[in-house]
Amino acid sequence: MAVLNNIQALTHALDLAMEKHQNVIVYGEDAGYEGGVFRATVGLQQKYGEERCFDAPIAEATLVGTAVGMAINGLKPVVEIQFEGFSYPIIQQLFTHVARMRNRSRGRFTCPMVIRMPMGGGIRALEHHSEAMEAMFAHNPGLKVVIPSTPFDTKGLLLAAVESPDPVLFLEPTKIYRAFKQDIPDEYYTLPIGEGYKVQEGTDVTIVTYGAQVGDCEKAIEHLKGEGKNISVDLIDLRTIQPWDREMVIESVKKTGRLIVVHEAVRSFSVAAEVIATVNEKSFEYLKAPCARVTGYDIIVPFDRGEHFHQPSVQKIVVKIKEVLDYQF
Amino acid sequence: MYFDKFNALKNEKLQIMDNTGKILKPELMPKISDEDILTAYKLMCLSRRQDDFQNKVQRQGRMLSFLSSTGQEAAEVAYAMQIIKGKDWFSPAYRNNAAWLTAGIPMRNIMLYWCGNEMGAKTPEGINVLPVNIPIATQYSHATGLAFAEKYNKTGGVVLTTTGDGGSSEGEFYEAMNFAKLHEVPAIFIVENNQFAISTPRKKATKAINFAVKGIAVGMRNILVDGNDFFAVYGAVQEAIALARKGEGPSLIECETYRIGPHSSADDPKVYRDEDNHQEQIKNDPLIRLKAYLIAKKKWSEQEQTKLDAEQDQFIKDEFAWVEANNNVDLKDIFAYTYEEMPNFLAKQYEEAKAFFEAYPSKGGHH
Numbered sequence: 001m002a003v004l005n006n007i008q009a010l011t012h013a014l015d016l017a018m019e020k021h022q023n024v025i026v027y028g029e030d031a032g033y034e035g036g037v038f039r040a041t042v043g044l045q046q047k048y049g050e051e052r053c054f055d056a057p058i059a060e061a062t063l064v065g066t067a068v069g070m071a072i073n074g075l076k077p078v079v080e081i082q083f084e085g086f087s088y089p090i091i092q093q094l095f096t097h098v099a100r101m102r103n104r105s106r107g108r109f110t111c112p113m114v115i116r117m118p119m120g121g122g123i124r125a126l127e128h129h130s131e132a133m134e135a136m137f138a139h140n141p142g143l144k145v146v147i148p149s150t151p152f153d154t155k156g157l158l159l160a161a162v163e164s165p166d167p168v169l170f171l172e173p174t175k176i177y178r179a180f181k182q183d184i185p186d187e188y189y190t191l192p193i194g195e196g197y198k199v200q201e202g203t204d205v206t207i208v209t210y211g212a213q214v215g216d217c218e219k220a221i222e223h224l225k226g227e228g229k230n231i232s233v234d235l236i237d238l239r240t241i242q243p244w245d246r247e248m249v250i251e252s253v254k255k256t257g258r259l260i261v262v263h264e265a266v267r268s269f270s271v272a273a274e275v276i277a278t279v280n281e282k283s284f285e286y287l288k289a290p291c292a293r294v295t296g297y298d299i300i301v302p303f304d305r306g307e308h309f310h311q312p313s314v315q316k317i318v319v320k321i322k323e324v325l326d327y328q329f
Numbered sequence: 330m331y332f333d334k335f336n337a338l339k340n341e342k343l344q345i346m347d348n349t350g351k352i353l354k355p356e357l358m359p360k361i362s363d364e365d366i367l368t369a370y371k372l373m374c375l376s377r378r379q380d381d382f383q384n385k386v387q388r389q390g391r392m393l394s395f396l397s398s399t400g401q402e403a404a405e406v407a408y409a410m411q412i413i414k415g416k417d418w419f420s421p422a423y424r425n426n427a428a429w430l431t432a433g434i435p436m437r438n439i440m441l442y443w444c445g446n447e448m449g450a451k452t453p454e455g456i457n458v459l460p461v462n463i464p465i466a467t468q469y470s471h472a473t474g475l476a477f478a479e480k481y482n483k484t485g486g487v488v489l490t491t492t493g494d495g496g497s498s499e500g501e502f503y504e505a506m507n508f509a510k511l512h513e514v515p516a517i518f519i520v521e522n523n524q525f526a527i528s529t530p531r532k533k534a535t536k537a538i539n540f541a542v543k544g545i546a547v548g549m550r551n552i553l554v555d556g557n558d559f560f561a562v563y564g565a566v567q568e569a570i571a572l573a574r575k576g577e578g579p580s581l582i583e584c585e586t587y588r589i590g591p592h593s594s595a596d597d598p599k600v601y602r603d604e605d606n607h608q609e610q611i612k613n614d615p616l617i618r619l620k621a622y623l624i625a626k627k628k629w630s631e632q633e634q635t636k637l638d639a640e641q642d643q644f645i646k647d648e649f650a651w652v653e654a655n656n657n658v659d660l661k662d663i664f665a666y667t668y669e670e671m672p673n674f675l676a677k678q679y680e681e682a683k684a685f686f687e688a689y690p691s692k693g694g695h696h
């Protein structure tokens with residue numbers, strides 16, 4: 001067992017992946033010599049050489065476009081994009097080729113690759129460094145989208161992403177990169193992409209969330225306990241956004257009759273919208289209150305000085321839980 | 330006069346003044362008044378001192394990361410002072426402090442921006458400078474479009490734009506220049522080659538002999554200049570602007586310079602930079618060079634420098650005091666600019682947010 005934070009868990013997982021799979025190639029802007037802007041790839045070039053871990057020119061479209069060629073030709077590229085806000089140049093390759101190659105070639109050619117990028121806000125960053133655009137990626141068929149919330153999950157899901165026969169977008173909440181540590185096993189292990197994790201079991205309300213907001217939801221539940229409210233929450237960490245664990249969520253809502261989805265991404269056309277629509281389709285008759293969501297507003301992510309208004313805070317979650325529990329038809 | 334003489338393919342570099350301030354090639358001196366040279370020098374000093382000040386307050390947690398122009402002031406001031414306010418355009422990158430000051434952006438705006446407040450990005454009326462451009466090299470396309478419009482509207486303005494050495498790897502760098510050349514628009518494309526893209530050295534960005542030759546593939550006039558030599562940059566830009574105004578199309582100018590500081594405050598260049606080379610490079614500091622030139626010409630003295638330093642420090646402190654006193658963001662502000670007319674659904678979200686923050690006031694700040 002080793003006590004690691006999310007970044008260290010990432011580096012550790014990449015190391016194990018490179019050791020086990022000779023075809024894994026790690027690259028990105030500044031990802032080689034210095035180990036990336038957040039140091040996720042630190043030490044890998046020194047250990048595996050410049051051919052397997054290197055600095056790439058600033059050309060995101062080509063970073064992912066070359067990954068298409070590499071993947072078709074037997075390699076397993078693990079590409080680092082410096083921030084999710086700089087993923088826009090890759091959209092062309094991602095949506096027109098990465099996501100479609102299997103379908104287009106009727107299975108003859110495929111693009112298994114991992115594209116890693118820091119995501120989300122709360123880090124006092126500049127413009128374009130705080131976006132949460134998971135819904136945009138998830139909306140495009142052919143891609144898998146993973147967002148881990150703990151070092152244990154980060155390691156297991158990253159190794160699963162490397163093994164995935166389909167392309168995986170691995171979105172890493174920057175806010176929790178170094179926020180806490182966790183004991184994680186030394187050995188190689190994977191966690192299934194598509195399965196959620198029950199953070200705590202409860203009977204009054206289901207909260208569905210992922211990434212940095214898992215911690216916020218836990219704090220909100222603690223806060224309510226501190227107020228003397230005896231509220232029993234079924235807290236689900238989705239862990240993967242596409243595919244997501246529909247069964248776990250529906251089963252939970254059938255038990256609690258209430259649903260709140262929490263994420264920092266903007267509200268309209270979001271993961272929350274998708275989860276709530278699915279719950280309505282599959283378990284409408286169990287609902288005791290309208291499904292609710294705590295999300296960012298439908299605005300451009302504000303700069304640091306205004307960001308606190310936009311982010312889903314513990315307080316916003318607390319208020320929403322009370323509202324949903326107090327709801328009377 | 331410059332573009333014809335220096336062949337970038339042979340790595341010929343325009344240099345007029347050496348690093349002791351001595352004029353090596355008097356015949357190449359651009360047309361510029363002594364008064365303008367002094368103004369330029371003062372702006373270079375101001376930007377340098379602002380960078381130093383911001384580094385200090387950034388370490389105290391009073392400012393976010395910012396990208397300093399330290400080491401690149403000669404290039405930035407030399408091109409930016411040739412922008413005619415209200416007529417010409419500047420489409421900047423994110424590392425352009427000296428250029429912004431020179432182009433007339435108030436220092437307080439720049440500081441407000443790096444303090445995380447969108448209001449800092451609002452260019453005052455009468456100045457045509459686009460906001461800070463974080464996504465790399467995309468500003469080149471904007472420059473092409475601005476210049477296309479100048480030509481189309483026959484308004485006579487020219488457009489300057491700049492990117493780093495790393496930025497020249499983005500597709501849009503080529504795409505924008507190709508478009509600009511095809512339409513012979515009045516744009517001047519500048520590469521501020523400061524030798525690094527974060528930690529990645531220039532030699533890992535390209536195998537090309539220099540960045541100026543990247544203009545050749547699109548048929549664009551190009552030149553490599555010593556970017557720490559104020560007169561070299563001034564001259565090349567002067568000629569490029571004159572040609573653009575005459576309808577003779579765009580130019581590419583590489584200013585070979587050096588980033589003296591870190592990429593940003595999050596970065597430690599000692600990890601990837603060669604210390605011996607660093608010591609060599611800082612001998613070319615553009616401020617030292619122009620100062621030596623001015624002192625030799627008896628246009629400047631150490632006494633005047635001491636006085637200027639004190640005045641500039643006071644000015645910088647006053648600007649930052651204003652920023653700290655005015656760095657509030659209203660809830661309404663984060664909603665107001667998403668659309669010209671706030672759609673109904675968003676107005677409702679705003680009302681919901683307002684009710685929430687009235688019930689649960691937020692101190693702001695950090696999580």
Ligand SMILES: Cc1ncc(C[n+]2csc(CCOP(=O)(O)OP(=O)(O)O)c2C)c(N)n1
Pocket residue numbers: 029058060082086089424463464465492493494495496497523525526527588592
């Ligand atoms: C499209 C895009 N990709 C990545 C980044 C992250 N990034 C910020 S600065 C930088 C290096 C830029 O180097 P260079 O173009 O040489 O300019 P310099 O910072 O040296 O002035 C990178 C990769 C970005 N801002 N935009």
